[in-house]
Amino acid sequence: MGHRLTSGLAGWLTYQQMSREILDYESSLRGPLDHLAAGNNYKAYKEFPLLRKDDQIGSSKKIDFAFYPRKVTKKSPGIILMETKYNKNGTYAGLITSDIKKMMAWDIPSLVINAKNRCTKLDSYIEEQKPYGMHRDALHERRVWQKFAEYPETTEILRCILFVWRGNNIFCDWKKENEAVQNQFTELFDRALPKGVRATRDSRQKLLLGKIPYKQVLNSKGSLRAAHTKTNAPYWCCTLFETPEWKNIKGSKPLI
Structure with missing residues (x-):
């Protein structure tokens, strides 16, 4: 599913460039991602709220997207938590x-409790x-x-980062990232070389x-696609999938 979102978004960005439209804001990606999810039998919850126990003002966090299957069964595909980054x-x-730290602080039991708390508050409202x-x-x-509250504990969570940038505008902030993140991205990018x-x-x-031409990349660590025309610098769409190294990135404790 994460790869399909990457590929679909790359195709959409190619179309936008053919129309000579330049996208400069992260929010411009939300509509097509929602549409692509629906085409893959998922629904998208944008700005998915995660609450702490006390649910006080200022105690909530949000994840850009939570994708969930339309029907919840024992054989349902997992939930996808996705953060998006647009490099301008x-x-x-x-x-x-x-x-990554924010997403790794959540597992299925935490999400189920979070959903039940939301249901209780919505009932009152x-x-x-x-x-x-x-x-x-x-x-x-x-x-x-209620759908999130019904997920069994065996449900898998796919955590991923969708990173979009244009041309060679990428490296200014990159040195600030954790080494594991840098290595994961570099490996994907070098595999795209001819x-x-x-x-x-x-x-x-x-x-x-x-x-120079590039090779589309898809493996267990992520996917990489370009969207480009003959006249514009390409958009690049990279999805970083959760790896074992993410667990070693020190982050906040579970909020619930």
Whole structure:
């Protein structure tokens, strides 16, 4: 599923470039990701809220996307937690390492408790708003949270980072990332180089700018696709999948 999102988004970005539209904001990716998820029998919850025990103001965190299958059964595919990063002019908001820490703090039991807490709070809100006819949106949201509350503990979570950038605007913030993240990305990127081309700074720059051909990459660590035309520097779409090394990135304890 993560690879399909990467490939589909690369195709969509290619279409946008053919229309000579340049996308400069991370929010512009949300619509097509939602559409791509629906095409793969998933639903997307954008800005998925995660609550601490006390649920006080300022105690919540959000994950950019939680993708979940339309039907919950014992054989349901897993939940996908995805953070998106859009690199504009060589910089991006926050670190990929920080997003990994946030996602790694959550497992299925924590998500189920989180969902049950949301359902309880929505029940109270719905009762309050019924007399005014203002409860319909809350009813829909509660049905979504009920699905998360019903997931068995054996459900798998795929945690991933979708990283999008254009041309060679990438390396300014990269040195701040955890070494495991840097190595994972570098391995994917070097595999995209054509056969017989050594991984050097010059060859990477040429690849980023679309001056030499690239190989599409897909393995257990992630996927990498380019979206480009003859006239514009390419967009690059990279998905970093969770690896065992992510568990060694020190992060916050589970919030629940």
